[in-house]
Amino acid sequence: MDRPTVFDFNRALTLTRQCPVYQPTPLLKIKAPSGHQLMVKDETSRFRMGAFKALGGIYAMATILIARWRVENQTDLKPECLFMEEIQAWSRQFTFVCASAGNHGLAVARGAKLFNAGCRIHLADNVPVAFENRLLTLDATVVRSGANYEESMRAAVADSANGEILLSDSAWPGYSHIPFLVMEGYTVMAEEMRAGFQAEGPWPTHVFLQAGVGGLAAAITCHIRSIWSHQPKIIVVEPDAAACIMESHRRKTLTEVKGPVSSMGRLDCKSPSTLAFDILHRQADKFVCISDLDAERAVEFLATHQLCTTPSGAAGVAAVLGAAEQNLEIPENAVCLALVTEAET
Structure with missing residues (x-):
């Protein structure tokens, strides 16, 4: 079992x-x-x-950044340190990518702004322009990708092939740790x-x-x-x-x-x-x-x-x-x- x-x-x-x-x-x-x-x-x-959605995307991003710091520096990073100038300068090297029907993208964009990371959000054509505008106010890069959520998700996966971090709220075979963190949030x-x-x-x-x-x-x-x-x-x-x-x-x-x-x-x-x-x-x-x-x-x-x-x-x-x-x-x-x-x- x-x-x-x-x-x-x-x-x-x-x-x-x-x-x-x-x-x-x-x-x-x-x-x-x-x-x-x-x-x-x-x-x-x-x-x-x-x-x-803010609970999941922001929490997952913070947890990922803390884990990356631990691997790179062999020391633990307290969550409150993510807001320090030195750590924010370090976080700038990371770009998070996701597909969204709206609010998950906003959570990822808000997290990226909080922690000074980059982000690209893939939206399907049927997502309202109002959501796109809210993402833009958070300095996210918005990409229109496909007619529906499933097509935008495939585009996001392809867009994370060069070191970007795919931060999806959906899991599939071979990809479950980050969605697990989103759900934990x-x-x-x-x-x-x-x-x-x-x-x-x-x-x-x-x-x-x-x-x-x-x-x-x-x-x-x-x-x-x-x-x-x-x-x-x-x-x-x-x-x-x-x-x-x-x-x-x-x-x-x-x-x-x-x-x-x-x-x-x-x-x-x-x-x-x-x-x-x-x-x-x-x-x-x-x-x-x-x-x-x-x-x-x-x-x-x-x-x-x-x-x-x-x-x-x-x-x-x-x-x-x-x-x-x-x-x-x-x-x-x-x-x-x-x-x-x-x-x-």
């Missing part, structure tokens, strides 16, 4: 706390139209970037929630996690199954245009799907991460998909509670609102947890 994946959330939390703007994000309580209690982890203010969010439930309750009975390639959903799921004292049902939520994890789970093997472009752009990924799929296939309880209309209705619902997000950010909440249509059979006394993963852009 393969050894189960275990993330070191303490390492991630210790390093993340070195960031001057780190603050735990709030956990809000809302009444769903069905009457269920709904708790929402609000990531719209995370690291002043407005998305959970996401466990900070799960630990913030665990600490809040432990201190104040109530513990959720049902957790709804949206998925693109699956990194966020898998990281949170792994932390829940490994650490939480109360074990909820875990429901993975995908766009019906890109239900690659659901289909892979059904077939019990990694599966690429085809479908139209979804308004849930950050979740519109047709192939799952190998690392994420392995975790979710074994540890999640149910897989559901939602329509663009479902997600847009959830955006409207959240706006009535002063939470401004996107269809991607609202996908987990959309599954809660549509639980009856999904035949999820949620008891009346259930406590549902969902993540609002990004701010409206």
Whole structure:
């Protein structure tokens, strides 16, 4: 039997706390139209970037730089030293490359600016110009590569052949260490929630996690199954245009799907991460998909509670609102947890 994946959330939390703007994000309580209690982890203010992805990309980059320093200098480097002038001059030699549907690229660009490294971000043609402009304000080099996320990822891999560091949030055979670090960064969010439930309750009975390639959903799921004292049902939520994890789970093997472009752009990924799929296939309880209309209705619902997000950010909440249509059979006394993963852009 393969050894189960275990993330070191303490390492991630210790390093993340070195960031001057780190603050735990709030956990809000809302009444769903069905009457269920709904708790929402609000990531719209995370690291002043407005998305959970900041936890993964910045943490992974810092960890990579610390490891490179150790190899080159045979000494350890404390995380806080990454902001020193001498270390920033040394970091300039590195260029990080990634593909992104939006927020992962912003996290990599923000990390590169923090640590004085270079970065090139590959965007598919269907990524909004607004994301490109935000990347440019962070001094990133933006390359338009292909019609969809999968094509931009292939371009990023090719672009990292001359010593650049590929910092992807998706894993595949032969490439898993860096996506593992990205996912380990996401466990900070799960630990913030665990600490809040432990201190104040109530513990959720049902957790709804949206998925693109699956990194966020898998990281949170792994932390829940490994650490939480109360074990909820875990429901993975995908766009019906890109239900690659659901289909892979059904077939019990990694599966690429085809479908139209979804308004849930950050979740519109047709192939799952190998690392994420392995975790979710074994540890999640149910897989559901939602329509663009479902997600847009959830955006409207959240706006009535002063939470401004996107269809991607609202996908987990959309599954809660549509639980009856999904035949999820949620008891009346259930406590549902969902993540609002990004701010409206």
